[in-house]
Amino acid sequence: LSLSPLKDKTVLITAGPTHEPIDPVRFIGNHSSGKMGISLAETAAEMGAKVNLVLGPTPLRPTNADVNVISVETAVHMHQECEKLFSLTDISIMAAAVADYRPKKVADQKIKKADGGLHIDLIKNPDILFDLGNKKSATQVVVGFALETENGIENAIGKLHKKNCDLIVLNSPSFNTGFGKDTNEVTLINRKEEQITLGLKSKQDIAKDILLHITDHLLPK
């Protein structure tokens, strides 16, 4: 990009899954590859921003060396790193698929197979987007994602308000969208509940559209 619309801006992005340990060899996780958030981080850096990417466990890394990668494993760790960075951040975009729950206790040793089933008690993880959204200042922009398999618009609008975001990016898992895919199809929803649907395109192009929407409509002038 020839212009640098994000020059002097600091951007915080979360990406990838979180892994919530059950015992030393097992975890609860999900299918996020980190591609969507990594594309956002690379594009924000190309637009001139200083970018911190808090990245859950995935082998993928940004190709742009200007992106500062902070690797984390769990939701609690991701939350701590975001908390440290937030006060100096202008734009936060939460593209990670954070586990909502974690095992209450992590077994010290590998859990042995026994007769009958196995119960694992789960407790709630911190909601990073909720925290940042509810403490942002008037000049900070906070953007969330919503991954929905049903009632997408309604659920995304619910999350937008509950988590106090400036914008929510709705997407759904399918054969060419969502987890692990190189393409995505999203609907941007703002606080007035206006919707812009972006057709199927590469995650890089989706990232560019989201960041241009933020610079054109959400950043304080």
Ligand code: PMT
């Ligand atoms: O990584 P890829 O393979 O490229 O896939 C991209 C993606 C599908 C993971 C991405 O586009 C996406 O939708 N990310 C959000 C997935 C998700 O967990 O959505 P959610 O509807 O459960 O969460 C809503 C929002 O709250 C998200 O911004 C999420 O990052 C945030 N959240 C959720 C729970 C939590 N404990 N903390 C959070 O910050």
